[in-house]
Amino acid sequence: MLLCYAPQSRAVRAAWAMEELGIDYEVERYSVGDPNLRTPEFRAKNPNGRVPTLIDGDITLHESGAIVEYLLAKYSDGSLVPDVSTAQYPQYLQWFHYTEGMIMPQINNLVVETKLLPPEKSSEVHARRATKLLTQILAAVDAQMAGRDYIIGDFSGADLMIGHAVVMAGRLGADMSAYDNLRAYVERIEARPAFQRAETK
Ligand SMILES: N[C@@H](CCC(=O)N[C@@H](CS)C(=O)NCC(=O)O)C(=O)O
Numbered sequence: 047m048l049l050c051y052a053p054q055s056r057a058v059r060a061a062w063a064m065e066e067l068g069i070d071y072e073v074e075r076y077s078v079g080d081p082n083l084r085t086p087e088f089r090a091k092n093p094n095g096r097v098p099t100l101i102d103g104d105i106t107l108h109e110s111g112a113i114v115e116y117l118l119a120k121y122s123d124g125s126l127v128p129d130v131s132t133a134q135y136p137q138y139l140q141w142f143h144y145t146e147g148m149i150m151p152q153i154n155n156l157v158v159e160t161k162l163l164p165p166e167k168s169s170e171v172h173a174r175r176a177t178k179l180l181t182q183i184l185a186a187v188d189a190q191m192a193g194r195d196y197i198i199g200d201f202s203g204a205d206l207m208i209g210h211a212v213v214m215a216g217r218l219g220a221d222m223s224a225y226d227n228l229r230a231y232v233e234r235i236e237a238r239p240a241f242q243r244a245e246t247k
């Protein structure tokens with residue numbers, strides 16, 4: 047198993063999933079904005095020239111949510127995914143997909159404005175708007191976390207997605223001062239040894 051990885055990127059989710067599941071994997075390391083992601087060789091693995099990209103034998107996947115679902119379906123004993131007959135299952139889907147659907151678009155905007163564009167092309171107005179929207183979108187996650195240690199109660203595959211996104215949001219400057227539950231969630235995620243290993247591949 048080979049993971050094309052960059053630190054401080056969505057590739058951490060894929061590495062974290064494999065660390066939690068105890069899967070052996072190799073890492074090909076890049077950085078966000080790396081010209082090596084734009085080569086024809088790399089684009090043959092991922093047409094968008096991005097990470098994560100997972101290669102498992104003759105299977106290549108290049109969408110973080112799909113990679114996490116694939117790893118859980120193929121290599122977990124089912125422990126990180128609630129059974130479809132339970133009340134937790136629709137909640138699992140909801141928060142798993144809230145990550146790329148709601149949180150990440152604002153994180154993308156923020157990263158573009160604050161990290162990727164050169165100062166003469168970036169816009170403080172756009173960055174402020176993205177930070178404000180990101181903070182608003184996190185309110186629903188904070189409410190969901192009330193009385194829970196993880197997003198659906200027990201640690202699950204949904205945390206691999208949304209837990210990572212919430213950690214990223216905090217590091218990028220989302221205002222979590224009113225979100226006590228979220229701040230505790232971030233601490234809980236960052237304390238997991240598998241998450242720590244995944245961050246430093
Ligand atoms: N929806 C995709 C997004 C992938 C993506 O945008 N990855 C970013 C890092 S978080 C990337 O590879 N950026 C590299 C670059 O633009 O240089 C996923 O979830 O995997």
